[in-house]
Amino acid sequence: MYRYDDFDRQLVLERTEQFRGQVARRLSGELTEDQFRPLRLMNGVYLQLHAYMLRVAVPYGTLSGAQLRQLGYIARKYDKGYGHFTTRQNIQYNWPKLAELPDALLDLARVEMHAIQTSGNCIRNTTTDQYAGAAADEIEDPRPYCELIRQWSTFHPEFTYLPRKFKIAVTGAPNDRAAVRVHDIGLRMHQNAEGETGFEVIVGGGLGRTPFVGKTIRDFIGKNDLFSYLEATLRVYNRFGRRDNKYKARIKILVHEIGAEEMARLVEEEWAQIKDGSLKVSDAEIAQYIAQFAPPSFETLPDDDAEFARRKVENPGFAAWVRSNVVAHKQPGYAIANVSLKPIGGIPGDATADQMERVADLADQYSFGDVRVTHEQNLVLPHVKKADLFSLWAELSNAGLATANLGYVTDIIACPGLDYCALATARSIPLSQRISERFGDLDRQHHIGELKIKISGCINACGHHHVGHIGILGLDKRGKEFYQITLGGDASENAAIGKIVGAGFSEAEVVDAIEAIVTRYLEIRDAGERFIDTYRRVGTDPFKEVLYGDR
Amino acid sequence: MAIVKHDTVIDNDWITLDAEGDLPAGDVNIIVPLDRWKAEQDSLKGRNGGVGVLLVPGDAPEDIAADLDRLALIAIRFPAYTDGRGYSYARVLRERYGFAGEIRAVGDVLRDQILNMHRCGFDAFDLKDDADTALAKVRAAMAEMTVYYQPTGDGRATAGSLRERRRAGQVG
Numbered sequence: 001m002y003r004y005d006d007f008d009r010q011l012v013l014e015r016t017e018q019f020r021g022q023v024a025r026r027l028s029g030e031l032t033e034d035q036f037r038p039l040r041l042m043n044g045v046y047l048q049l050h051a052y053m054l055r056v057a058v059p060y061g062t063l064s065g066a067q068l069r070q071l072g073y074i075a076r077k078y079d080k081g082y083g084h085f086t087t088r089q090n091i092q093y094n095w096p097k098l099a100e101l102p103d104a105l106l107d108l109a110r111v112e113m114h115a116i117q118t119s120g121n122c123i124r125n126t127t128t129d130q131y132a133g134a135a136a137d138e139i140e141d142p143r144p145y146c147e148l149i150r151q152w153s154t155f156h157p158e159f160t161y162l163p164r165k166f167k168i169a170v171t172g173a174p175n176d177r178a179a180v181r182v183h184d185i186g187l188r189m190h191q192n193a194e195g196e197t198g199f200e201v202i203v204g205g206g207l208g209r210t211p212f213v214g215k216t217i218r219d220f221i222g223k224n225d226l227f228s229y230l231e232a233t234l235r236v237y238n239r240f241g242r243r244d245n246k247y248k249a250r251i252k253i254l255v256h257e258i259g260a261e262e263m264a265r266l267v268e269e270e271w272a273q274i275k276d277g278s279l280k281v282s283d284a285e286i287a288q289y290i291a292q293f294a295p296p297s298f299e300t301l302p303d304d305d306a307e308f309a310r311r312k313v314e315n316p317g318f319a320a321w322v323r324s325n326v327v328a329h330k331q332p333g334y335a336i337a338n339v340s341l342k343p344i345g346g347i348p349g350d351a352t353a354d355q356m357e358r359v360a361d362l363a364d365q366y367s368f369g370d371v372r373v374t375h376e377q378n379l380v381l382p383h384v385k386k387a388d389l390f391s392l393w394a395e396l397s398n399a400g401l402a403t404a405n406l407g408y409v410t411d412i413i414a415c416p417g418l419d420y421c422a423l424a425t426a427r428s429i430p431l432s433q434r435i436s437e438r439f440g441d442l443d444r445q446h447h448i449g450e451l452k453i454k455i456s457g458c459i460n461a462c463g464h465h466h467v468g469h470i471g472i473l474g475l476d477k478r479g480k481e482f483y484q485i486t487l488g489g490d491a492s493e494n495a496a497i498g499k500i501v502g503a504g505f506s507e508a509e510v511v512d513a514i515e516a517i518v519t520r521y522l523e524i525r526d527a528g529e530r531f532i533d534t535y536r537r538v539g540t541d542p543f544k545e546v547l548y549g550d551r
Numbered sequence: 552m553a554i555v556k557h558d559t560v561i562d563n564d565w566i567t568l569d570a571e572g573d574l575p576a577g578d579v580n581i582i583v584p585l586d587r588w589k590a591e592q593d594s595l596k597g598r599n600g601g602v603g604v605l606l607v608p609g610d611a612p613e614d615i616a617a618d619l620d621r622l623a624l625i626a627i628r629f630p631a632y633t634d635g636r637g638y639s640y641a642r643v644l645r646e647r648y649g650f651a652g653e654i655r656a657v658g659d660v661l662r663d664q665i666l667n668m669h670r671c672g673f674d675a676f677d678l679k680d681d682a683d684t685a686l687a688k689v690r691a692a693m694a695e696m697t698v699y700y701q702p703t704g705d706g707r708a709t710a711g712s713l714r715e716r717r718r719a720g721q722v723g
């Protein structure tokens with residue numbers, strides 16, 4: 001895991017002091033709210049419906065046990081005892097007081113964390129595969145490159161006032177768990193014909209009101225050249241991205257308007273000018289970063305553990321959790337354990353201070369002090385011995401953290417919606433709770449299999465509804481909430497934008513509508529088909545039929 | 552209004568001209584919009600006074616790449632501080648074309664952007680403050696951060712290069 005050195009620490013402390021001065025100027029009235037706004041936004045402080053909100057960066061979704069414990073402490077001290085993990089692998093606090101924010105940031109800095117660039121038209125926190133460094137299907141650990149991107153993008157002097165916010169995602173595995181095709185830049189690691197590892201560069205993906213799957217502008221860029229290539233791409237965007245209309249300012253619109261080929265040409269032209277400059281990163285420097293993310297000291301173990309097998313037979317609850325929440329690890333005898341933050345009827349992504357501290361302790365005890373945040377708003381303990389899984393599960397159960405629903409219909413992504421967000425047109429949290437309750441029965445969920453429901457409270461699509469197998473968008477129709485359903489979205493390596501199935505549903509109807517869709521799927525699925533497979537085979541018609549009949 | 556350059560307040564001895572209109576006397580320093588430079592450069596080059604060009608967002612710094620040895624000053628306008636195109640223009644002029652004259656930030660130039668501008672190659676800042684306030688703001692802004700991750704053409708050592716140096720020191 002990357003540890004700050006004195007340079008990183010100094011930078012964050014200077015930033016914290018700078019913000020303390022700005023808050024003091026605001027509280028004394030020297031700064032108006034208007035003048036303070038851009039300054040607080042650059043430190044992750046938003047003004048929500050009811051209070052300020054602080055968004056803390058979790059770089060590429062990686063936390064140490066100590067960091068997660070501190071996040072719990074901050075939830076208790078500065079908030080109402082909980083925090084909310086977001087689809088960008090960050091955490092948000094919904095109730096901090098302005099005067100206390102500088103102290104909260106200082107408490108974050110103590111564990112090498114900050115809220116820099118979690119807002120504003122700059123390069124945001126880089127996201128990646130939550131199983132990085134652990135996944136059995138991984139080509140290479142993407143985190144060293146994510147850390148280099150973090151440093152390159154932090155206070156980048158040229159790219160702090162881009163046309164719009166900018167999000168980069170990286171995957172080191174062929175099974176894309178980082179949704180790289182729906183980011184401003186997606187980097188997919190792969191090997192070229194010469195056997196070198198590098199990145200496919202995908203540009204212009206995104207959700208929001210005009211969703212696009214990104215286009216590949218370069219099939220392969222070597223590791224040493226990655227940063228000059230990113231700089232060239234950002235420079236083209238900074239210069240030529242639209243600034244006349246904030247809804248057309250994302251890079252996806254530029255790519256759409258000039259075409260992927262022209263975009264590639266502009267980037268290549270720019271890159272040719274800077275590729276041999278000081279952004280070229282040497283193998284030696286890359287090696288330094290790879291060493292920082294060296295695998296923990298795994299024991300040499302047989303892959304099968306007799307005790308683990310026996311526990312599964314004896315305890316169906318444990319077996320169910322293993323089936324849904326435990327994923328193959330690259331190291332024999334180890335497994336990846338997902339900690340669901342989607343209890344039946346709960347608020348997706350919320351965790352109490354106690355739960356954060358509990359998971360932090362369990363990470364220290366069972367997972368080399370390593371915790372991940374997923375873009376699907378869950379937590380992960382990436383390196384657990386199979387022999388320890390049963391004890392881990394028992395302890396998670398006691399803390400209400402062992403819901404066996406990863407990837408299932410109740411593992412819902414939902415944005416904060418009208419309960420918190422000033423931009424919302426409808427509530428999303430209560431709807432996700434009702435769907436969760438409707439499908440709460442575990443056997444039924446396992447029977448349905450993988451099914452991703454994603455809910456956004458407005459067209460900005462923070463809940464990623466466009467890439468939900470079933471997507472739900474909350475809108476406002478003459479003062480009443482109603483919900484539009486899309487089908488067939490997919491955030492994986494087969495990325496697709498969902499199609500609107502038909503007229504929207506009222507708050508009272510929408511859960512029945514979801515159930516009708518699921519029931520239909522169960523009737524028509526072929527053996528082994530997931531919902532998304534069936535949808536791809538049959539299209540929207542069979543679902544329209546049950547939803548609208550002859551309407 | 553005050554212009555701060557190289558840690559001091561300087562007199563503005565340049566006149567900024569519009570797209571059209573008469574030229575002042577030949578020994579007066581003038582800044583002209585890019586289009587005017589393109590249209591009238593043959594006559595402008597013969598003037599005794601200095602000539603500078605004003606770039607606004609949307610202009611291409613490449614258009615003056617061949618003329619840089621004739622230009623003493625390039626002004627880059629920020630119509631609003633949120634329009635960041637000028638940062639790229641300055642870097643292209645300094646780092647790609649090696650422009651060594653003054654690059655002046657004009658328009659919505661505020662304290663909180665000055666350090667970034669300086670890192671991108673601006674060396675003069677036209678602020679809407681009195682001389683003392685402007686100088687104090689520029690000094691405070693330049694001192695606020697001391698760690699830099701990105702290599703630009705500004706001569707500041709990056710964290711990466713300092714780490715490298717430290718490692719080399721340890722080895723040798």
Ligand code: SF4
Nearest residue numbers: 415421424457458462
């Ligand atoms: S999708 Fe809309 S309602 Fe939901 S968090 Fe984003 S802006 Fe707010």
